Every structure is written in structure tokens, then in C-alpha cells.
Amino acid sequence: MKLTETSVLRPVTVAMIMAGLAGIGIFCYFQLPRELFPEVDFPMVTVMTVYEGAGPEEIQQLISKELEDEISTVEGIKHLRSVSQQGLSLVMAEFYEDTDVDIAAEDVRSKVNIVRNLLPEEAYDPVTMKFDFNDYPIMQLAVSAPRSLREVYLMADERIKDRLSTVPDVASVEIIGGEEREIHILTDQQRLRAYGLNIGDIPAAIAMSNLETPGGHISQDAHEYNIRMRGKFTDLEEIQNLRLMLPTGKSVYLRDVAEVRDTFKEIREKARADDKACVGVSIKMRADGNTVAVDEGVQKQLEELKEILPADYKIDVQEEQASWIKAAIQNVFTNIYIGIGLTAVALFLFLHSLRSVIIISLTMPISVAATFIIMYLMGINMNMMSMMGLAMTIGVLVNNAILVLENITRYIHLDHAPDLAATEGTSEIAIAVASTTLTNVVVFVPIAFMGGIIGQIFKDFGLTATFATMVSLFVSFTLAPMMASKLLNKQNTSVMGDSLRHRFGRRFDRGLEELRESYGRALRFLLRHRPLTIIASILILVGAVVLAQFIGEEFITSMEQGQFSISVEMPVGTRFEETDAA
Incomplete structure (x- = not known):
């Protein structure tokens, strides 16, 4: 050779x-x-639409049905179903296995864009997603400090989120829980009527005043100056002093007809770690990313954040996939x-x-x-x-x-x-x-x-x-x-010699020879009793087929990761406080 x-x-x-x-x-x-x-493309495309405050029946009639009727015209759909629940619509399209999921997702997205104008204006834009085997957070963090949740949320949103988003292959960093700042305007209906105003005049006036638009540029000599009209509110007092135009041509301050509060959004989700309220940070990776490399990049950023953040802030890793x-x-x-x-x-x-x-x-x-x-x-x-x-x-x-x-x-x-x-x-x-x-x-x-x-x-x-x-x-x-x-x-x-290796080799060869002779005797016995051998082989085959019926089947075997999770689903309509207490 x-x-x-x-x-x-x-x-x-x-x-x-x-x-x-x-x-x-x-x-x-x-x-x-x-x-x-491995990376797996499941032939499944989901359209998620959020419509806060709407009940399941409204979601079904106003959103899910409209989307289903339009998406059903996409070629290659095997099954189409929807789930309508409080404030949320999920429309799931399952395609045949030989379908290119990327093309199918683009076709579904096009159909969704067509029907968008038929959906309620208050509903968020529908989000079209492919089912990704690895589209789960690769790391869950808990940010805590002996301060108000509002301060912790602000720190997580403005400092921690921005730093973690710079890690290569990080797709998104989501903040969970905490108290997000929000300005509430509580109107006095009697005063509004007294001034000849209605409640719709207030958001319109705020939208017109809270603007920041470019105003072109001015050229002078060898220089050019950009002009920008700055009208964004910077503090609570500016909102309170907003002037509302009356039907008579006069104006009135917003504080005269409403109370302006600097507070936080209604809490609809809450995070806890070690039985204490905290702000959660969920990190997702791009589809083509490397989980271990992203984890190492995040860990490096966390070490740097420890040097930057105040000493009383703690960032604990609650869950991560890389170590597993x-x-x-x-x-x-x-x-x-x-x-x-x-x-x-x-x-x-x-x-x-x-x-x-x-x-x-x-x-x-x-x-x-x-x-x-x-x-x-x-x-x-x-x-x-x-x-x-x-x-x-x-x-x-x-x-x-x-x-x-x-x-x-x-x-x-x-x-x-x-x-x-x-x-x-x-x-x-x-x-x-x-x-x-x-x-x-x-x-x-x-x-x-x-x-x-x-x-x-x-x-x-x-x-x-x-x-x-x-x-x-x-x-x-x-x-x-x-x-x-x-x-x-x-x-x-x-194996010829007097050393320990040689003696062991000769003894092993003799044992192997005895085993060969025993095998020969067993083989000769089976050849002399061929009908018995054939019957025994058939019985073994039949027994294997029968026992195979008792073997369980599953898509992917469960794996022990050293942790468990508990999911509690409360009846529809249960208040958030009750769910949180459970």
C-alpha cells in the first residue's frame, strides 16, 4: 500500500x-x-399582540380572529390556532417540516402588516417570531440594594442594562419588576367643566408642548449652526405650569384643573430573590451566538460593574445556562x-x-x-x-x-x-x-x-x-x-521471558485459550441441537418485540440540572396582589 x-x-x-x-x-x-x-428551526411562527385592559372575548373578536383570517392564506400552513387571554393574543401557525421557516416568517409578517390597520389603535404592534430552540434567557440576574425599588430600577435601567447590552452577541436585556417612573395627571372633572374643557384636551396639550424638533440651520461666515427647538419637559413644575387654551381665548394652568404626581407605573410584575423584592435582569442571546462566550462576557461586565456601582448594590446570578x-x-x-x-x-x-x-x-x-x-x-x-x-x-x-x-x-x-x-x-x-x-x-x-x-x-x-x-x-x-x-x-x-510482564502475559494467554475452548464446546452443542437453537432465537426475538411495547417514548429525554421550578396559575381575573401573595 x-x-x-x-x-x-x-x-x-x-x-x-x-x-x-x-x-x-x-x-x-x-x-x-x-x-x-444543535440549532434547530421548528416550523412554527407565532404572532403576539398585547392589548392592555381588554378581556379574552374582546381579544378574540378584535385581534385574534382578524389575524387568523389573514394568516390562514399563507402557503404551507399545517395547523393554525390562537390563544386569547386577558390583554394578550397569541396566534400560532405550524408549517410542514420541509418549509423554509425564514421565508414563512416573512410571509406571516407581511400578512400581519396588511391587517394592522384593522386592529384597535390602543393595541401594541403585533410581534412576529419564529420558534427558536435556544430563544430563552441564558442568564437571570437579581439586582438589590437597601434602597427603594424605584432607585434600584433606575440604576438597573440606566447603568446595568447599558453595560450588559454592549457584550457581543447579546440580543436583549430586559428589566423585570421594580418601580418605573411615571407621571400621573389626576383631573378634576368639575373644574374642567367649569372652564369648558374636556379630558381629551389635556393629553393633546401635553403632546403639543412636549416636543423636540429640528429647526434647520443658519450659515454665518465660515460657520454653520444647527437649530433645534427644545420643548421636552425637564421637571414636574414645567408640567404643572402648562397652559391650557380655553374656548374663550384665555388660558389656564394645568395645576388649576388637575393634580400632577411624580410616581411609578402600575406594578404588573414583581421579582424576588432570597424572599426579598429586587429588580430582575433577563439576558437573551442572538440566535447565532455562543452561550459560553456570552456568559463569559457578561461575567466580565459584572466584575466591572462592582467597581462602578455604589457599594450597597448587589448583583446575584440566579440562573445561567453556561455552567450546565x-x-x-x-x-x-x-x-x-x-x-x-x-x-x-x-x-x-x-x-x-x-x-x-x-x-x-x-x-x-x-x-x-x-x-x-x-x-x-x-x-x-x-x-x-x-x-x-x-x-x-x-x-x-x-x-x-x-x-x-x-x-x-x-x-x-x-x-x-x-x-x-x-x-x-x-x-x-x-x-x-x-x-x-x-x-x-x-x-x-x-x-x-x-x-x-x-x-x-x-x-x-x-x-x-x-x-x-x-x-x-x-x-x-x-x-x-x-x-x-x-x-x-x-x-x-x-511473552517469552522471566519478567512479571512476561509471566502475566503467558498466564493471560492460557486463560484466553481456556475461554476459547469453552466457547468451542458451547458452539458445538448449539450446532448439534439446531432446532433448539432456532426456537430459542425466535423466542428471544418475540420477547424483544413484546417488551418494546412497554418502552416509553419522548421527543427529548429530561435532564437533571440540579434545580426545579414551580408554576402557579391563578383564575382569570385574579388581582395582581393576590397572585403575588400566592
Whole structure:
């Protein structure tokens, strides 16, 4: 085999290539984004519309029905349903699995824009969203201080939110709870009527006076000056002194017909941490972001905020995904390390050569590192599925190298020179090893290109397993025979000798021979009683089919993250205070 022969004749070249693959692979390992699951596009588009103060029936008639009638004309919809509740409308369109969700979302957004003028003016603009598997907050913070919630909210909104929004790949930072400043104007109806005014005159006057508009520019000599008409209210007194025009042509101050209060918005949500009221901060990541990298960026900003904020402010991380992702991936790597260690022990038991163990122990990490290079070039993230594919192929990586080394060892014991034994031993079984490897590839490739949601989830698994399998074949035909030609000889692969290793090897081989004889006797018994063997096999098959009916089914298995959540839903119409007390 030309590839093996070249590798044996040019060991330095092969060593440099493998060292390069290992170095670049380690670099790519640290560059790979880390996520819990692969990116999955669910064929679901949701339209959310907020209409504060409206009941479920009003929401259904005025918003949900209008949106459903228009969205139903979009092509490719499989199911369309809506949920109308107090102040909120949700219209969910499920598309067929082969639908491009991005195009479908754009079509739905276009339909929503058409029907927007038919919705109540007081309703917020509808928001069209794709269902994103990772569209959940990656971190929840609790901001607290021995101050009023109004001060804490102001600090979170003006300082903390702005700093966290600068972290790369952060999509949004939302403030939850607290007391947001709001100016309330409480009118006196009798005084309004006495002056010939109605309540609609007040918001109109405020809107006209609370303006800030550009006024062009003035050119003078070599300079140009921009003009801006500044009319925004700066304090409570300016609002109180706003003049309202009367039908008689005179004016009256706003304070004469209404009471102006500097207070806060009605509290409709509240955050607590350690049984104390606080201000919550929810951080979401962009769809193409890296959860671990974003988490590290946020943690860095939090350290800087500790130096900037007053000493009595505390920012506690209540929930975050990055540590769970890192722990899950690390668990997979731990299993890989254990697999490599157990494989090394098994190799020593069967080959009785520490040098063979060294060769195998080098081929496995290099194969894994080279796989990281292909993952990086193909844009595959490091997630549970890709790492599972890599872990499953560890056996394939080892199997190829073992077959090659075992045959090379056999040739060495036939008194062939190590170089010739490496070349001839590898060439003799090259077709068998390649066929075995390609058989595994044939299994993994269809998994990588399955359709639907399952196909998206298993794509990284199938591709990673395929790449790792092909890399292992290359390493087995290059690095393994090259190292065998330099490290193995008849003396260090033989069990003849008086050392502890030799005595253990001979005892192990005798035990293996006894096991082989026992297996032979069992096989001969089964061949003599073929009807019994066939009946037993059929019973096992039928039993497996019957027991399979009792195996549960689920889309994704539940994972233990060391935490739990409790959700309490109160009856419709329950006051916020009652819900908060629950």
C-alpha cells in the first residue's frame, strides 16, 4: 500500500503532519462554539399582540380572529390556532417540516402588516417570531440594594442594562419588576367643566408642548449652526405650569384643573430573590451566538460593574445556562477519557506490549484533534449531539489501529524486519479495515441527512461520527504503521521471558485459550441441537418485540440540572396582589 509505505519511509514527515494536526486541532477546539443542543428551526411562527385592559372575548373578536383570517392564506400552513387571554393574543401557525421557516416568517409578517390597520389603535404592534430552540434567557440576574425599588430600577435601567447590552452577541436585556417612573395627571372633572374643557384636551396639550424638533440651520461666515427647538419637559413644575387654551381665548394652568404626581407605573410584575423584592435582569442571546462566550462576557461586565456601582448594590446570578452546558460537554469528554484508559488496559492485556499501548494512546487523541479541525471548517458546534457522535466513534478509532498493530505484530513474529512487517502487515488487511470503516460511514451518513426536526437534531451527530471515522482510517494507515516500525520488535512483543510482564502475559494467554475452548464446546452443542437453537432465537426475538411495547417514548429525554421550578396559575381575573401573595 503506497500510503503506508511512504509513511514508513518518511517518519519525520508523518510526525510533522500529525503534530500539525494535533496543534491546529487544539486551536480549533477552543474556537468551537459551545451549546447544549444543535440549532434547530421548528416550523412554527407565532404572532403576539398585547392589548392592555381588554378581556379574552374582546381579544378574540378584535385581534385574534382578524389575524387568523389573514394568516390562514399563507402557503404551507399545517395547523393554525390562537390563544386569547386577558390583554394578550397569541396566534400560532405550524408549517410542514420541509418549509423554509425564514421565508414563512416573512410571509406571516407581511400578512400581519396588511391587517394592522384593522386592529384597535390602543393595541401594541403585533410581534412576529419564529420558534427558536435556544430563544430563552441564558442568564437571570437579581439586582438589590437597601434602597427603594424605584432607585434600584433606575440604576438597573440606566447603568446595568447599558453595560450588559454592549457584550457581543447579546440580543436583549430586559428589566423585570421594580418601580418605573411615571407621571400621573389626576383631573378634576368639575373644574374642567367649569372652564369648558374636556379630558381629551389635556393629553393633546401635553403632546403639543412636549416636543423636540429640528429647526434647520443658519450659515454665518465660515460657520454653520444647527437649530433645534427644545420643548421636552425637564421637571414636574414645567408640567404643572402648562397652559391650557380655553374656548374663550384665555388660558389656564394645568395645576388649576388637575393634580400632577411624580410616581411609578402600575406594578404588573414583581421579582424576588432570597424572599426579598429586587429588580430582575433577563439576558437573551442572538440566535447565532455562543452561550459560553456570552456568559463569559457578561461575567466580565459584572466584575466591572462592582467597581462602578455604589457599594450597597448587589448583583446575584440566579440562573445561567453556561455552567450546565460546560458540565454536560465536560461529562462527555470524561467518558471519552475513561474509554481511552480502558482501551489502553485492554490492549495491554491482549497484546502484552506497553509500546503498542503508547501507539494506540497517540492515535486516538490525534484522530479526535483532527476531527475538531473538520468540525470547525464545517461550522459544527460543540454540543451534546456532536460530542455523542465523537464518543461513539472512539471504538472505531481504536479498532482500526488495533487491527493494524495486531497484524504487524504477527509479521514481526514471522521474522520480518519491522519496516517490512509494518508495510506488509498493513497492506494485507487494508481492504478489510477500509471496508469495515466504510460500513460505519454508510450507517452514519444517512443519519446526518435525515429530514425534518429529527434530522436537524441528528445532523451534527452523523457528520461528526463520519468525519471521526474517516480520520481514524487515515491515522491507522499512516501514524500507526510508522510508529510500529520504530517501536516494535520481536523482543518487546513476545511473552517469552522471566519478567512479571512476561509471566502475566503467558498466564493471560492460557486463560484466553481456556475461554476459547469453552466457547468451542458451547458452539458445538448449539450446532448439534439446531432446532433448539432456532426456537430459542425466535423466542428471544418475540420477547424483544413484546417488551418494546412497554418502552416509553419522548421527543427529548429530561435532564437533571440540579434545580426545579414551580408554576402557579391563578383564575382569570385574579388581582395582581393576590397572585403575588400566592
